[in-house]
Amino acid sequence: MTVNSLKILIGGVQLRDGVSTVADLLGKVFTRAGLFVLANERNYASTIYGAHQFDPIMVSDSPPLSHGDDRIDILLALEHDSNPDAPEQPNRDTILRHGKSLAPGGILIYDSSTGPVPESEFEAKGIRVFPLPARSVAQRELKKEVVKNTFIVGALFRLLEFDMDHRYFRILLEERFLRKSREMVDLNMEAARRGREAVEDVLAGRGWADSGHRLADVPPSEPVLFLSGTDALCLGAIQAGCRFYAGYPITPASGILEFMDRHLSKFGGRSLQGQNERESIRAALGAGMAGVRSMVGTSGPGLSLKVEEIGLSGAAEIPLVIVNAQRAGPSTGMPTKTEQGDLATTIHAGHGDFPRIVLAPSSLEESYSLIIEAFNLADKYQCPVFFLTDLTLAEVRKTIPESFFSHPVSVKIAPERAFGSNGYRRYAWTDSGISPLIVPGTPGAILKATGTEHDEDGFVTTDPPKRQAAMDKRMRKMETYLREDAREPQVVGDPTGKPVLVGWGSTGPVLLSARERLARDGTDVAVVHFTHLWPFPTQLALPVLKDAAVLIVCEQNYGGQFADILQAHCLLPTRRILKYNGRVFYVSEIVESVGWILEKGAETVRVGEMIPTPTAVHEGD
Amino acid sequence: MKVIDVSQTVMQVEKQTSIDKIWEENAVPKHRIQWCPGCGDFGVLAGLKMALTRLGREPHDIFPVGGIGCSGQIRNYLNGNALHGTHGGTLAYALGVRMANPDLVVIALAGDGDTFAIGVENFVHTCRRDPQVTLVVMNNGVYGLTKGQNSPTHGLGRDLGESSEESPPPFDPLRLALSAGATFVAQSFSGDVKHAAQVYVAALKHPGFAFINDFSPCVTYNKFNTYDWFKEHVEHVPEGHDPMSLGSAWSLLNEFEVRGRLPMGIIYSKPRPKRRFAPLPVRGENLNNADIRPLLQMFR
Structure with missing residues (x-):
């Protein structure tokens, strides 16, 4: 019997079979039960409907170090129809694709509404197979197809001898549905009960005492959260004082836009969906110029479109945080698949030489903490600061103690309102390379910013010594950065x-x-x-x-x-x-x-x- | 009986005088103004100074965003803040500045190439978004800075003969603006600075996106649409015209076109009901107070 250490893979047809619903539900319930969930391998397709989707989830009673291997203990196959590409293997893409990853002693649960799958291969490996008619029970007996999801969850909980008094499950259902109707809660509870019953029938029929796996709750001593990498990044940005966000729909950065659209206004900020990638970054530069901590988010193709503006941020010294949630390139590439292929372009994008900083978090926690640093650096060095994540970091969902977010945050803002008797010089040639930056609208000071080569006041120049001084001044900021803010690995x-x-x-x-x-x-x-x-x-x-x-x-x-x-x-x-x-x-x-x-x-x-x-x-x- | 507060009147007069002086001076010495003698852009600069003086604005209040090209240089000559970005981006920067700080007077100053060719995406959507930004397009039909290539408004009033993919006929920015939902559409001529200034004042007061197509002749590269040519072809919008009516605006454009005339003045002006926003928090204000705890509850 394995206790409190599992990897469950949920697979099915995108949008139809409830892969996301079941995964989110499990993540939330297990988290509340004091277990640690790590879902780091979400795999979906660049279509709305119809493609294979899967989501492996690790559950254990201590925080997992990583997602480990592709080996899984439980396979939840939610499809109910055949794979047309493999007529000899009725039923199920998910089993076909992931059955081989099942560990000996593992469990296969599948929707048997349209018939059984061959089991001998699995039985030979000591895998216990549970055919469960989720969809047909939901459709025919409960008259609501969507409750097949709760049927499956009920069955899984029974298999794992988890939440036997349905406490966690009922609370979650009530939170979700009680405002709509009591019947929805009851119907879902009934579906879960049918799921448990179906498992009992299989156990009794096969003469198995249990499933060989168990999850026991460990009531948490402090509030815990289940959230995604994108959530963590957005929370960090808001903590850091980001009050203007601009994006354009692109996988896997759209989540940031959705989060900011929904929540940034609660903090006095504004979130803009640009009409294209360029409008987004240009508006963000405008807001940054006006003195607001400002951020854009995109992925590879969007980054390519924004390149000209990155140069402007560097040359005109406009602070900006640019999130690049990488996906597989080149060109459109694989929009829903992860990769780290944009490092070279992030470092080199743009013509000519200009300063930039590139940070890359390694985890959900760092997506939160490091983005705060990104904003501080952008303000200090007045240059583009890239935050290089990827699809994995955007989509990861994880159990995190709430207290993680209550550490004091250092939002370092250095307003430079003082200027000498000679008047304000936007691009003053300082030793550190960092020039005083005011908020436009400051009486007595005029701010002229430009991407054309300029003198200390921001007026155009092509005078060789001035050009050299201006270039040296900008690039000097990177020497200052390496001295003061670079971090060792x-x-x-x-x-x-x-x-x-x-x-x-x-x-x-x-x-x-x-x-x-x-x-x-x-x-x-x-x-x-x-x-x-x-x-x-x-x-x-x-x-x-x-x-x-x-x-x-x-x-x-x-x-x-x-x-x-x-x-x-x-x-x-x-x-x-x-x-x-x-x-x-x-x-x-x-x-x-x-x-x-x-x-x-x-x-x-x-x-x-x-x-x-x-x-x-x-x-x- | 009318009571006149003398002290206030005196103060207003004093303020007016000091502002006159502010706008009289350029931000750069005269020898650094690099427009050809007679360039139409001088007229726009003069008109803007008149308008800002009339509105009692100070240099730190305004935020002009200049485009790429001869016209964009106006940002450096006008005494005030300025941003100069990439080709075609003018309106999108202006949008960001305006969304961040509604207290700034945001003015986009660009050419016809910048606005109607490389930046047409921004022009169309700015008309829809309707930020309180005044756009003055210094329209001369050519890319002057790069030595006179044709812009999308090239060929105005000319018999173009056979058209080709390489040299299509010009399009009418006013019609594009109306189609895209602009709430203020006007036309002016650099050769009539006083009238242009009146239009600018109305535009700067408009609580939304105000588009002014200003005919600003390129004396070096457009030898057809000259000052004299424009003087022959411009005609003031008739006094009876109702700028609040979209139908009248379209009729006016059609009617002028039939007569081969260019309407000068406000063609359409109808503010849209809009939500108001406070200025966004800026650097230097206390941003440490953000309490994200209520937001965390949804992840429990």
Whole structure:
């Protein structure tokens, strides 16, 4: 019997089968029961309806380090029809795709409304199969198809011997439906009861005493929350004083726009859906110029469209925070799949040279805390500050103690209202490169800002010495940043003489898990993880990395964009573990790839499943 | 009986005098004004100064946003705050400034290429959004700064012969504005600064997006639409015209077109009911007080 340690994968047809509904419901209930939920691998399609969607969820009684492997303990297959691509295997894309990931001793629950699936293959692995007629009971007996979701949840809870008195479940249903009608609550409770009954029938029929898995609640000692990475980022931005947000619908950054549209006005702010990516960033620059802490959010294609304005932010020195929630490129790429392929463009986007700062959080918690730093840096250095997340970080949902959000936040605002007797000079050539920035409307001061090369007062100039002084002044800000605000990478373990796994962004947690597993297998590695990517903090990175036996940079892109930067700045060779098939890194993949590098001398390992048989191409076909 | 408060009148007169002086001076010395002698943009600059003087505004009150091109340089000559961004972006920056701070007088100053070619997306949607921004387009039919290429308004009043994809006929910005839902549409001519200033005053008072298509001749690269040509073709909007009526606005445009004349003055002006917003909190105000705890409850 396994207690309080599970990975459940919920799969089905997008929009139709209730994958999101069930996942959200489970996350909320388990969180309230004092368990820790981590749903880091949400996988959906770039269609509204009809494609396969799945959502693996980890549940345990201590915070999981990472999402681990693709191995699952419970598979919840919510479809009720056949996969037309595989007529010989009636029923179910989800089983076809994810059945192979089920661990021995695992559980398969599927909607058997349209008939059974072959079970022998699963039984051979010691997997217990529960065919449950969720949809037909909902449709025929309860006369409301949508309650199939609660039927399944009731069945799952029975299997896990969880919430046997339906306490958590009833409260959640009442919160959701009581305002609409008492009947909806009762109907859902009834559906859940039918689900439990159906499980009892299977258990009795097969002669099983239990399912082999159990979840026990651990009533939490403090209030806990279940929220997404996007939620955390938005909460952080609001805490940081962001009062103007502009976006344009784009996956996976649309969540920020939706959150801000709904909530920013409660804090005296405004959220604008631009008519295009450029209007968004231009309006945000206008608001930033007017003195408001301002942010835009986008993903790769949107970033490409915004590039000209990024240069304006750099040249005219307008503070702006730019969230780039990366997705798989190039071009439209895979809008709903994760990748870390925009690092190079984020660092280089824009013509000419101008200062910029690039931060990348590694977790939901850092999406909150680091975005606050992003706003402080944008105000201090008056330049574009990129916040490089990805689809994984946008979509992750996790259990977090409420107290995490009550730490005092340092919103550093340096209003520069004092100006000398010579009048205000917007672009004064200072030693730090940072010029006083006023809020326009200040009596007695005139602010002239421009993306054309300019003198200290903001007037156009092409005079060579002035041009040089202006360029030097702007770029000097990055020297000041490296001195005062750059941060060293997070180091776990002692890198001296050892192989070092190097990462940035959302891959951080999985590298830590890989380190643990490698240690168990007798390979001692350290993990060095970067959050402050640009300007690259060579003086802080080199001492950490220079004595490593071998640097293995793990990232989710084709070529190793961060590895290139690291090599160029530290003059150290790197090996690379790369993945770009749209899925997150799994721990086992890192562990196996490290083996290829350390034992077989591989330079670069590209992980992911291969297409089994190459497609033959015949000339003249 | 009417009571006149003498002290207040005196104060107003004094303030008026000091403001006159403020706007009289340019932000840069005369030799740094780099427009060709006779450029229509001088007329717009003079008209704006008159309008701002009349409205009693001070340089720190105003926020002009300049486009790319000869016309955008006006931002540097006018004595006040200014932002100069990318080509075509003028109205979108102005939108952001205005949304952030409704106390600023936001003026977008751009050319016909900037507004109707590369920035037409912003023009159309600004008409819909209706922010309180005054847009003066210095329309001369050419890209002057890059030595005279055709803009979308090139060919005004000319017999263009056969059309081609490369050189299509001009389009009418006034009609585009009306179609897109603009609430203030007017036309002026740099050769008649006094009249232009009157139009600017009305535009700056308009509680929404005010679009002025100003004919501002390019003396170097447009040898057809000259001051003399415009003088022959402009005609004031008749006194009986009702600018509150959209139907009358369209009829007026059609009627003038039939006669080959360009209407000068306010063609359409009808404010939209709008929600009011306070200025957004800015840097330097206490932003530390945000209490996100109520927001967290939905995640419990």
